Amino acid sequence: MKILDIKELSIRVAAAAAPPLQLLEKVSMHIERGETVALVGESGSGKSLTARAVLGLLPSAAQVTGDIDLGGLAVLKASGAQLRAMRRGRAAMVFQDPRSSINPVRTLGAHLIEPMMQVPGANKAMLEARAVELLASMGLSNPEARMKQYPHELSGGMLQRVMIAGALMNDPELLICDESTTALDVTTQAAVIRLLSRAVSERSMGMLFITHDLALAASIADRTYVLRHGVLQEHGVTRQVFERPVSEYTQQLVAATPGMRSAPRSGSQPSGSAGAPVLSVENVSKTYQLRGQPPVRALKSVSLAIPAGGGLAIVGESGSGKSTLGRIVAGLEHADSGEITLAGGAITGGSARERRLKTASRVQMVFQDPYQSLDSRLTPAKALAAVLKLHYRLDAKAMRARIGQLLESVGLEERHANLYPRKLSGGQRQRVAIAKAMALNPRLLVLDEATSALDVSVQAQVLELVNKLRKDSGVAVLFISHDLAIVGEICDELLVVQDGAIVESGPTRAVLGNPQHPYTQTLLASVPRPRWETDPGAGTDPDPRHGDLEPARNNRS
């Protein structure tokens, strides 16, 4: 029986003076009871808009045509009261970031119960009992006490479980998950995915799982729809869509997704030459002391070395200290103890300004979010000119030539030079950030999650660019990432960190192929894999607490 049936849904928005924007074009899809359907696509493809349309949450400016049938209710024609009743009863949604979709000043109990109190004849005691039961089934310990807790007392992963419990309170027939695990660590993501799959099969509800991550879709969905620029590219049984994609776009997506490609591209790296290391870190420790809180030991006596031209990946979950290490190496923070030595020996003497410039010319950094790491007031040409002016004496002609050359080396064209960042795509912005870093000819490039904010096809291109730069300029790379699937693309050596300490290290292939430390094994096991590759029984772990690997943390997400 179809729980959701969307027929030729088209949405366009007419702005005042601009041509109308076609956001969705004749999208048709359906979901059966007990079925999980993935909707995949890159940012701007219209996947979240589809979800909002199903719940009748479109902005009033949208012009909608087509039909949405949700268990007998024609959503597009329904009245406000009917829609509210539907959202209370038939359908529920779990959003991406639990922390920004929950009211921080209300208790978790209030979050779970209050929406249901709107229903006539609601019984508070019964609802409370149900909420406690759901929290327990989500693998949260001590559910009665949790009801009185506030959102800030829970980690992101635990909070997302509460959000799912909230979505299940009304026993919906359709659960919509919009990137619900994207903000979570990989082990937490695996646990939440298990909970969701179990809820779907136990309650025989339908689930619409929206994600940009093809591997994740492959691990959970029965059927998959691929959306691009508001147009369905392909749909069908998940395995078929991913193993034998018909449309060109799906083929590109699959090819760009690490872990789904048939042959990993690793191994083509220039291996680091012997000799003086370009970076050596010895026994570095760092402790953060926040007022009124126990000290956080971000790094515990960490040592590592990168040979000239080498590539080292640091992998760990949020709060593992990997970003702190990157910032210390780049000189943004100082270690409490230990030694950091960059190629060319210690930088001593000279004025503060000389030391600063010397450090910058040896190590450069590319940050995670290119939407935040570029100054919105500077075009690429101006941003590069500012850096070059600080470090070199160039006349106007040489400056222009160098800027052109740098932009070309990162695959940007002349016409991008004078566009403000808002006119550039995420990938283009990250290329600008890389060009800025390479402007100083550094010996070491720190990439802090530099591809994790990008769409998968763009991510592949940026990784390719970094590999090309390594080959051309011999720059060594320290690649900080949470994503085990992509580190093999770029680095020959791998370090796994947990709670500020290195737990395993070695050649990337060896560590990924034969992990020794239990934490590395857990991380690897949590990487989403296509259902058809895993044991059919493995997806339905009866005990949710198996996934409860998350250390109890406060406030760090």
Place this chain on the structure above:
Amino acid sequence: MSIQAASRLPLKHLSLKNRRWGLIFSTSFLALILLAAVLAPLIAPYPPATVDLLRVNSGPTAQHWLGTDALGRDIFSRMIHGSRTALAGPAFVVLLSTILGLLCGLWAGWSGGRIDAVISRAFDIVLAFPALLLAILAVALFGKGLIAPVLAMSIAYTPYIGRLTRQLVATEKNRQYVSAYAVQGFSAPWIATRAVMPNVLGVVGSQTTQNFGYVLVELAALSFLGLGIQAPQADWGNMINEGQSALVSGNFLPALIPSVAVVLVVVAVNTVGGWLSDKLGDPFA
């Protein structure tokens, strides 16, 4: 069409147009006042202080468009001359307090810690005094006139700009682009003044125009109390004060005209200021 829909549609259009017309009116009005202030001696039909006891409280006539006051002085001429102090006073206060506020706020927000604590407490102390009280205090210490109250008001308004700047800078400081500058070897003072400062100016600018309105009213109040601009010099505030006596005898124009002018200028400045900070606030985001 139902009544509801009929009444809603034109209203919607009106409100859209209102904003544009309001802006055009406000800009023209301010330009006119500014022009009048600059060219006052050239365009005023009479000297502002010439007393004509034969024509007191005349009401509008062909010779005196807005009538005369209790001493027979031409109100129109006095309004034109008075616009000089009405605009110059607040302009100086806003300029001084914005510069001071930006510097202190930037210093506090960027440094954090003890410096932040000291500057912020200083702001709190200044904020505890009403601006008018500080101005009166300054007058008591340094004498009547425009200079002492303007300086006192500048200090009184510094915390409004300073606290806002401090808050914005403290937030901005943690954005990734600041780290990105630091990694490239830019010094902290360079980043603070050249990169962070321009990014907070838009918001600060809108606070500045609001302050202009408040200061205009408060300086006029000071003159009204007889502590600001001194007679016989024309000023909107002391014109309202002098117009009081005529008010009792039924001639409301001498007090009403400067009062209306104060209101109109404040509204116009806020309209133009709101538009400016919308436009300039974040043109690149």
